[in-house]
Amino acid sequence: MESHATETVYRGNLDRIIAKIRDERGLDLAQYRARYVERRLASRLNALGLHSYRQYAAYIDEHPEEYAKLIDALTINVTQFFRDASVFEVFRSQIIPRLLEDKRRRHQRMIRVWSAGCSTGQEAYSIAMSFLAGIGEAGSHFLLSVLGTDIDSKALEVARRAEYPSEQLAHIPPADRRRFVEERGETFVIRPEVTRVCRFQRLNLFTDTPIHVVDVVFCRNVFIYFNRQEQDRLLGVFWSALARGGYLVLGRSERIPPTSAPKFELVNGRERIYRKPPSHP
Numbered sequence: 674m675e676s677h678a679t680e681t682v683y684r685g686n687l688d689r690i691i692a693k694i695r696d697e698r699g700l701d702l703a704q705y706r707a708r709y710v711e712r713r714l715a716s717r718l719n720a721l722g723l724h725s726y727r728q729y730a731a732y733i734d735e736h737p738e739e740y741a742k743l744i745d746a747l748t749i750n751v752t753q754f755f756r757d758a759s760v761f762e763v764f765r766s767q768i769i770p771r772l773l774e775d776k777r778r779r780h781q782r783m784i785r786v787w788s789a790g791c792s793t794g795q796e797a798y799s800i801a802m803s804f805l806a807g808i809g810e811a812g813s814h815f816l817l818s819v820l821g822t823d824i825d826s827k828a829l830e831v832a833r834r835a836e837y838p839s840e841q842l843a844h845i846p847p848a849d850r851r852r853f854v855e856e857r858g859e860t861f862v863i864r865p866e867v868t869r870v871c872r873f874q875r876l877n878l879f880t881d882t883p884i885h886v887v888d889v890v891f892c893r894n895v896f897i898y899f900n901r902q903e904q905d906r907l908l909g910v911f912w913s914a915l916a917r918g919g920y921l922v923l924g925r926s927e928r929i930p931p932t933s934a935p936k937f938e939l940v941n942g943r944e945r946i947y948r949k950p951p952s953h954p
């Protein structure tokens with residue numbers, strides 16, 4: 674009984690702080706999973722030595738700069754070049770050749786990719802390297818464009834700089850390393866052949882107008898933080914953004930909920946690769 678009562682009070686306070694942040698900053702934390710928000714808020718409360726959401730609300734009033742720290746805590750930027758190597762292997766060996774073949778058949782040159790929630794850019798550059806390697810082998814005249822978007826402007830600055838610590842080199846396949854990367858002692862930079870096909874733009878997946886029309890959407894390890902309703906809405910957004918027959922790649926622990934399943938065909942269950950159904954012949 675008592676623990677239930679405590680939980681109710683605790684939850685009420687959480688709702689209040691969520692409403693406060695929405696009203697004052699326009700960021701609606703209710704669109705994230707409740708448990709995720711609770712964990713991220715707990716990390717801020719811990720760091721500040723505070724014990725309740727009410728104390729935290731008072732703290733924010735006195736220290737408005739705390740909003741930036743909270744947003745930092747909510748936008749976990751962990752990423753990696755060729756994250757989950759097998760996804761990129763399948764993408765490179767099966768999806769890219771199929772997509773290029775479709776394009777050739779339709780006499781289309783443009784290939785557009787959207788890395789939604791790209792963090793510091795490694796995913797967008799990995800996609801670009803994979804395509805450029807595939808296009809090179811096909812000896813064709815395709816025009817590639819990879820757009821990375823994220824809510825976090827600081828992460829996007831890193832992406833645009835295209836310079837990373839050398840420890841991250843190990844995640845890039847050796848052939849790509851030789852062709853697409855220039856080592857500079859403690860760091861390495863992504864060569865212009867890759868950076869010139871990549872652009873980065875701030876975009877809040879909850880509120881901003883999405884990107885149209887793309888052949889591939891990568892939205893990996895972003896989705897997992899969103900509540901079910903928001904996941905369904907976002908899958909609708911991706912469906913609209915994709916050209917017919919276009920591909921959607923989710924993260925390893927993410928899947929399309931049954932409510933959105935009819936919109937997409939499963940291409941590879943293990944790697945979480947889906948497709949918007951192609952048009953009828």
Ligand SMILES: C[S@@+](CC[C@H](N)C(=O)[O-])C[C@H]1O[C@@H](n2cnc3c(N)ncnc32)[C@H](O)[C@@H]1O
Pocket residue numbers: 747748749750751752753756789790791792793796822823824825828876877878879892893894895924
């Ligand atoms: C864990 S990273 C994933 C990076 C990359 N996709 C990967 O799989 O390695 C999650 C990213 O989602 C971004 N994010 C969180 N909420 C977002 C939102 N509402 N709109 C856009 N990006 C968001 C964060 O800023 C963060 O950079």
